[in-house]
Amino acid sequence: MSATDQRNTAEFQTYKTGVVVPGICGICASSCPVDLTIQNQKIVRVEASKIQGGSGYLCAKGAAGRGYVYREDRLKTPLRRVGARGGNAFEPITWDEAYAEIAAKTGAIKSAYGPDSVAFYTGYSKWYRPLLHRLAHSFGTLNYGTESSSCHQASVMANLVSAGVYCRPDVANAELLIAWGVNPFHSGNFSGEMMEIQKEKGLRVLCVDPRVTPYTQQYADIHLRPKPGTDGALAHFFAKYLIRAKKTDAEFIERYVHGYPQYAEYVEAFDIASVSRVTGISEKELRAAAQLIARHSRRFTIQVSQAAITHHINGFQSYRAIIALCAITGNVDREGGLIPMEYPGKDDRLNKPRLLTEEFIQQTRPDHAKPKIGSERFPLWSELIDEFQAMDLWRNILEGTPYPIKAVIAFGMNVHMFPGNAKLFEALSALDFYVDVDIFDTDSAKYADIILPACSPYERTELIGAMGGGIRYSQPAIPPLYESRSDADIISQLAAAFDLDDPLLRRGYDACSRSMLREIGLTMDDLKESPAARRIPGKLPYFTGHCLRNGFDTPTGKYELYSERIAKYQDRYPYDPLPVFVPPIEAEDEGDERFPLTLTVGGRLPHAFHSRFHNVRWARALRPDAAADIHPGDAGRMGIQQGDSIAIATANGEITAKANLTWMVPEGSVFMFQGYVEADANAILGAEHLDPYSGFPGYRSNKCAVRKINAVAPVKITKAAKPVKLAKAAGIAKEPRKELEVSVRK
Numbered sequence: 001m002s003a004t005d006q007r008n009t010a011e012f013q014t015y016k017t018g019v020v021v022p023g024i025c026g027i028c029a030s031s032c033p034v035d036l037t038i039q040n041q042k043i044v045r046v047e048a049s050k051i052q053g054g055s056g057y058l059c060a061k062g063a064a065g066r067g068y069v070y071r072e073d074r075l076k077t078p079l080r081r082v083g084a085r086g087g088n089a090f091e092p093i094t095w096d097e098a099y100a101e102i103a104a105k106t107g108a109i110k111s112a113y114g115p116d117s118v119a120f121y122t123g124y125s126k127w128y129r130p131l132l133h134r135l136a137h138s139f140g141t142l143n144y145g146t147e148s149s150s151c152h153q154a155s156v157m158a159n160l161v162s163a164g165v166y167c168r169p170d171v172a173n174a175e176l177l178i179a180w181g182v183n184p185f186h187s188g189n190f191s192g193e194m195m196e197i198q199k200e201k202g203l204r205v206l207c208v209d210p211r212v213t214p215y216t217q218q219y220a221d222i223h224l225r226p227k228p229g230t231d232g233a234l235a236h237f238f239a240k241y242l243i244r245a246k247k248t249d250a251e252f253i254e255r256y257v258h259g260y261p262q263y264a265e266y267v268e269a270f271d272i273a274s275v276s277r278v279t280g281i282s283e284k285e286l287r288a289a290a291q292l293i294a295r296h297s298r299r300f301t302i303q304v305s306q307a308a309i310t311h312h313i314n315g316f317q318s319y320r321a322i323i324a325l326c327a328i329t330g331n332v333d334r335e336g337g338l339i340p341m342e343y344p345g346k347d348d349r350l351n352k353p354r355l356l357t358e359e360f361i362q363q364t365r366p367d368h369a370k371p372k373i374g375s376e377r378f379p380l381w382s383e384l385i386d387e388f389q390a391m392d393l394w395r396n397i398l399e400g401t402p403y404p405i406k407a408v409i410a411f412g413m414n415v416h417m418f419p420g421n422a423k424l425f426e427a428l429s430a431l432d433f434y435v436d437v438d439i440f441d442t443d444s445a446k447y448a449d450i451i452l453p454a455c456s457p458y459e460r461t462e463l464i465g466a467m468g469g470g471i472r473y474s475q476p477a478i479p480p481l482y483e484s485r486s487d488a489d490i491i492s493q494l495a496a497a498f499d500l501d502d503p504l505l506r507r508g509y510d511a512c513s514r515s516m517l518r519e520i521g522l523t524m525d526d527l528k529e530s531p532a533a534r535r536i537p538g539k540l541p542y543f544t545g546h547c548l549r550n551g552f553d554t555p556t557g558k559y560e561l562y563s564e565r566i567a568k569y570q571d572r573y574p575y576d577p578l579p580v581f582v583p584p585i586e587a588e589d590e591g592d593e594r595f596p597l598t599l600t601v602g603g604r605l606p607h608a609f610h611s612r613f614h615n616v617r618w619a620r621a622l623r624p625d626a627a628a629d630i631h632p633g634d635a636g637r638m639g640i641q642q643g644d645s646i647a648i649a650t651a652n653g654e655i656t657a658k659a660n661l662t663w664m665v666p667e668g669s670v671f672m673f674q675g676y677v678e679a680d681a682n683a684i685l686g687a688e689h690l691d692p693y694s695g696f697p698g699y700r701s702n703k704c705a706v707r708k709i710n711a712v713a714p715v716k717i718t719k720a721a722k723p724v725k726l727a728k729a730a731g732i733a734k735e736p737r738k739e740l741e742v743s744v745r746k
């Protein structure tokens with residue numbers, strides 16, 4: 001029975017007069033199964049799926065999915081810029097006109113400056129990435145970059161450098177879990193379930209998080225609250241303690257670990273008094289935590305934040321320092337420790353069957369392309385990650401070195417997500433040609449020459465991996481709104497418009513998906529017919545101990561505490577092969593008395609997703625203002641009350657936000673979420689405050705000052721005054737929500 005037939009059977013209940021169809025919430029990469037009630041081609045209800053399996057829950061964002069699809073600022077048609085760049089004057093054009101113009105302008109740039117002068121970029125969305133990567137290759141360039149220049153890949157790098165493969169915590173078999181910057185209630189939704197189950201059975205949990213969160217409150221046996229970005233020093237203290245207490249695994253180190261003597265000598269400097277001073281954690285707490293780890297040293301694991309640790313200029317090395325604790329205690333590639341996610345090595349047959357994504361991407365890889373953007377400044381990134389480092393994009397465009405970038409073809413580029421983003425806005429203004437494909441109207445799109453409207457997840461087909469190793473091919477629940485199109489279709493159509501010698505990509509998403517599915521033992525028809533994810537037949541999980549028996553995929557074949565991969569750069573870069581600790585804030589900034597507080601931009605809000613949900617009214621209603629979290633102690637000293645307007649200033653500028661007084665955050669720190677147009681905290685971060693190894697921004701440690709702009713209380717409320725006038729009287733007038741108005745372009 002086809003999925004369409006299935007939708008018409010009784011199994012798919014009706015809600016009032018609507019039809020319930022299976023769908024995938026594609027707001028984030030968790031791709032949760034949902035049941036969608038459709039009336040007159042409109043989604044009227046979104047629920048956790050009963051018919052496809054899954055967890056049975058939706059997060060706050062998924063539950064507000066209707067508000068996302070029907071955001072008022074959806075892009076409706078292709079648009080061409082008619083005024084000055086950034087001036088936000090556009091005229092609607094047809095898709096054919098848009099493609100013709102893109103092909104002509106990009107073609108001229110390619111002829112004049114070569115294919116490497118065109119950069120291809122995508123934001124967070126993952127599903128169409130293989131196609132976009134292949135498009136860049138077929139175009140003739142390696143300049144494909146993504147938002148992963150600030151997400152997850154620094155963790156991948158730390159794992160690759162150390163173990164040659166990405167490792168996961170084996171929570172199910174551990175006695176102790178060190179949850180290092182982990183709050184799945186807000187950022188991971190259901191990923192904390194295994195921990196909850198094991199906690200009931202006696203799992204001990206050590207939380208390391210500067211904030212008090214629902215997770216630390218409910219599950220921590222011990223909760224350490226280091227100052228943001230001091231995690232590396234804390235890890236080295238634990239290492240020193242374990243070594244002194246003879247709780248390391250000498251035999252494991254001897255057989256499987258490279259560089260232990262240098263490492264052991266290095267961590268000697270991390271005595272309890274110094275580490276207490278650096279991290280702000282009391283000696284008593286440090287000791288108690290170290291004793292807990294020592295008690296469970298034979299079987300503990302570590303879950304490290306997907307982002308918070310690596311969002312510091314020392315983040316890559318801190319990550320290495322943290323996972324090193326498992327290496328010195330023999331908890332790598334063993335039950336209850338850190339377990340490789342797959343068999344290491346790119347060409348192995350052991351991870352098959354799997355999607356042939358890598359083959360699909362590399363089939364058209366150009367032979368004579370120039371080195372990727374950022375290769376000179378971030379060579380380790382460039383060696384390990386097959387993408388350009390997007391934090392170097394603005395510099396490359398503005399300086400034209402090592403070669404000029406003249407055009408950017410972007411899918412979901414949101415400049416507000418970049419640190420010190422005035423530079424990137426300036427760079428976009430300086431381009432010869434810029435195309436932006438997005439579902440919504442954004443400030444970045446305002447700089448484009450051509451804007452293309454993409455459709456939302458509920459309007460498209462996606463070939464996606466499902467949690468637990470399954471795979472699915474989702475079907476659209478409603479037709480694309482307005483004239484929007486699927487990103488995958490747009491990429492294929494661009495390949496045709498550029499007249500690229502890539503017949504497969506030009507044939508479209510269905511053909512590309514079939515090609516990637518070739519060896520998986522399931523056909524496209526199998527997937528189309530199944531509303532639920534299908535298991536990949538014959539796929540074997542990783543068997544613990546493979547790396548120990550066969551060697552790690554590192555230059556020495558061992559787990560490298562001293563990285564030979566890094567050592568080879570030492571003569572030209574200020575790199576250290578050991579996981580050394582450096583402070584998260586540069587010395588000259590640390591000493592700047594004008595900015596006494598630490599600004600940490602990024603802790604996830606449960607009802608927000610980067611820039612995506614600020615314009616979804618249902619979600620926004622839960623926290624209407626762009627607010628910064630401040631400890632009541634700090635607020636009291638500055639005379640700030642709940643809801644006051646405050647200015648947050650750094651050496652790079654100032655923004656206005658509302659004060660949210662909460663004991664969740666530590667004294668001395670200000671925490672704020674990102675992506676607000678009217679209060680963009682990234683705008684006041686340094687564009688060059690980057691980790692030298694990974695290129696990741698130091699979003700989470702910056703010096704700032706906070707002052708009260710005014711209090712809400714003294715404002716006189718007169719009878720005649722309207723709310724907006726009141727706000728003006730109080731000096732807290734907000735700009736009208738421009739982002740909600742721009743969709744009325746004619």
Ligand SMILES: Nc1nc2c(c(=O)[nH]1)N[C@H]1C(S)=C(S)[C@@H](COP(=O)(O)OP(=O)(O)OC[C@H]3O[C@@H](n4cnc5c(=O)[nH]c(N)nc54)[C@H](O)[C@@H]3O)O[C@H]1N2
Nearest residue numbers: 181183187208211228229305306307308603604608609610
């Ligand atoms: N609701 C929601 N969920 C999301 C996202 C979203 O925007 N909204 N984004 C998704 C994406 S793309 C990503 S990468 C992940 C990120 O996922 P996570 O990294 O898990 O998310 P965060 O909330 O940023 O950080 C987790 C915890 O780390 C703590 N933390 C902050 N700084 C430090 C530090 O210096 N040291 C230590 N030890 N802890 C620190 C924070 O207080 C927080 O409680 O979240 C994903 N999930």
Ligand SMILES: Nc1nc2c(c(=O)[nH]1)N[C@H]1C(S)=C(S)[C@@H](COP(=O)(O)OP(=O)(O)OC[C@H]3O[C@@H](n4cnc5c(=O)[nH]c(N)nc54)[C@H](O)[C@@H]3O)O[C@H]1N2
Nearest residue numbers: 123124147151412414417437438454601602610611612699
């Ligand atoms: N200060 C600070 N900044 C951060 C972070 C932080 O923790 N702190 N986190 C960083 C991390 S981990 C991440 S992952 C990045 C995320 O940064 P981004 O990926 O830039 O952010 P998003 O808001 O998720 O999406 C980017 C754009 O994609 C558009 N979009 C959404 N869906 C689609 C689609 O299907 N197709 C197309 N074409 N466009 C789409 C959105 O409308 C948006 O304009 O932010 C980084 N920035």
Ligand code: SF4
Nearest residue numbers: 025028031032059062
């Ligand atoms: S936004 Fe929530 S419901 Fe949607 S895919 Fe992500 S976790 Fe699942």
Ligand SMILES: [Mo]
Nearest residue numbers: 150151152307
């Ligand atoms: Mo991310």
